[in-house]
Amino acid sequence: MASAPILRWESERDPEFAQWVTHFAGSERIRSCMQCGLCSASCPLAPYMDYTPRRLMHMAREGFKKDVLSSLTIWLCTSCYACMVECPRAIRASEIMYALKRRAIQEGAYPRGFAIPVLAQEFTRMVRRTGRVTEIRLVLRVFLRTSRWRLLRMWRLGLRLLRTGRFRLRAESVERRKEIAALLDAVEAGRKELAA
Amino acid sequence: MKYTYYPGCSLRGTARAYEESLLAVFQALGVELEMLEDWNCCGATAYMSVDQLQAFALAARNLALAERLPGDLITPCSGCYLVLNKCQRYMREYPGIKRVVHGALTAAGLAYGDRVKVRHPLDVLAHDVGAEAIARRVVRPLTGLRVAPYYGCQIVRPYATFDDQHHPQAMDRLLAATGATVVDFSLKTRCCGGTQKGTLPEVGLHLVHTLLHEARARQADVISVVCSLCQFNLEAFQDQIARELEPIHIPVLYFTQILGLAFGLPPKQLGLQRSLVPVEPCLAERGLARATSTV
Known part of the structure; x- marks a missing residue:
């Protein structure tokens, strides 16, 4: 996944995307980025990314939407917030990564078969339904959707978790599921008002 | 001292030993915990990647429930700790988000007045209880045991309300109070990889290996952690790391399990039987075998 030199043209820019990138909660300061690279230097995942965080910030604010939304970089970010603490310009890079993930899911731009967005969506589905996450069920679901072969190879770990009482399949749930549903429905109503 | 306790999902699953040892240690110290009634998932990093407003509303439901009780809210999982603190911060900074979240809470018959203090048990033990009180409770000092204090990422950065972001000390002080030798662990706040070990195994494995390798290079007998995901990552893949990279076998305990050992609490109460x-x-090797014998 080594990064290669890239050349991009003005015509490839998406000005709407560049505009959006500076206007959501947490991204206000992205234009003050001076490309110092402390974010990349502090990022434990940077060696595995297709674009380092520094490069991604620059591409995003210039409006290279397609490259940014289909990058592995945004999905490799674990939200450890090291970059955010280091940034001399107080840019909330981790929060910008989150917003880019959400946009990538909305537009279906994330790399197919990649387990990380699948995990995020299955997790969300489970919480919407039950209000809680049953870890083992979630893990099984994600592996069934992405890599059944690896699931089989993990039988030994599964057995050890079972033996130590950590493999719990019983579905966890809140008591008042209706309250969760009402809460989430109301968010949708509020979102429309906020956009209007 | 009385606090509200919010376990979060993983303490009911793979991290049961964290809950068991936490409750035992707080009881031994006479600190009362009251369970947060009908709590829900905080949303963690995953929900935030799909829908921010819904994620904040879910986090805020816990805050609203907690506000009905008098004590500060204790969140042992680093993920929950970060999310709840971040939710408060965003509601203060962004009126639009606050409006939507408050509207959602009202629709669910709840209300939140920004009065809850979200605390990590490490913060509470280090600052409200204090290392001196912990030291006084120690009946079986862990003399000679070399412990690497590993904080992980989310409890020190950037929405945290205690300790230094680069060189946190709270756990170091608590561990020192047990008589153990606290190793100078330079990677104490480097990310363990979170869920990457599951989703991108080859990348996750290297992140975990880096931490284990460093702990061994510093001659640690045990790694002490404060987060359920860190614990799982560092412990569960040592076999695979031994096969593919380097043979390292080092116990990874919650800091509450280590405190409990020094308090002479029975191993079963501390969930030690759940260790992989x-x-x-290594306790026997250090002449501390009595620490795990039942009183």
């Missing part, structure tokens, strides 16, 4: 890498052999 048992701590007993």
Whole structure:
């Protein structure tokens, strides 16, 4: 996944995307980025990314939407917030990564078969339904959707978790599921008002 | 001292030993915990990647429930700790988000007045209880045991309300109070990889290996952690790391399990039987075998 030199043209820019990138909660300061690279230097995942965080910030604010939304970089970010603490310009890079993930899911731009967005969506589905996450069920679901072969190879770990009482399949749930549903429905109503 | 306790999902699953040891240690110290009634998932990093407003509303439901009780809210999982603190911060900074979240809470018959203090048990033990009180409760000092304090990422950055972001000390002080030798662990706040070990195994494995390798290079007998995901990552893949990279076998305990050992609490109360890498052999090696014998 080594990064290669890239050349991009003005015509490839998406000005709407560049505009959006500076206007959501947490991204206000992205234009003050001076490309110092402390974010990349502090990022434990940077060696595995297709674009380092520094490069991604620059591409995003210039409006290279397609490259940014289909990058592995945004999905490799674990939200450890090291970059955010280091940034001399107080840019909330981790929060910008989150917003880019959400946009990538909305537009279906994330790399197919990649387990990380699948995990995020299955997790969300489970919480919407039950209000809680049953870890083992979630893990099984994600592996069934992405890599059944690896699931089989993990039988030994599964057995050890079972033996130590950590493999719990019983579905966890809140008591008042209706309250969760009402809460989430109301968010949708509020979102429309906020956009209007 | 009385606090509200919010376990979060993983303490009911793979991290049961964290809950068990936490409750035992707080009881031994006479600190009362009241369970947050009908709590829900905080949303963690995953929900935030799909829908921010819904994620904040879910986090805020816990805050609203907690506000009905008098004590500060204790969140042992680093993920929950970060999310709840971040939710408060965003509601203060962004009126639009606050409006939507408050509207959602009202629709669910709840209300939140920004009065809850979200605390990590490490913060509470280090600052409200204090290392001196912990030291006074120690009946079986862990003299000679070399412990690497690993904080992980989310409890020190950037929405945290205690300790230094680069060189946190709260756990170091608590561990020192047990008589253990606290190793100078330079990677104490480097990310363990979170869920990457599951989703991108080859990348996750290297992140975990880096931490284990460093702990061994510093001659640690045990790694002490404060987060359920860190614990799982560092412990569960040692076999695979031994096969593919380097043979390292080092017990990974919650800091509450280590405190409990020094308090002489029975191993079962501390969930030690749930360890995949048992701590007993290295305790025996350090002449501390009595620490795990039942009183």
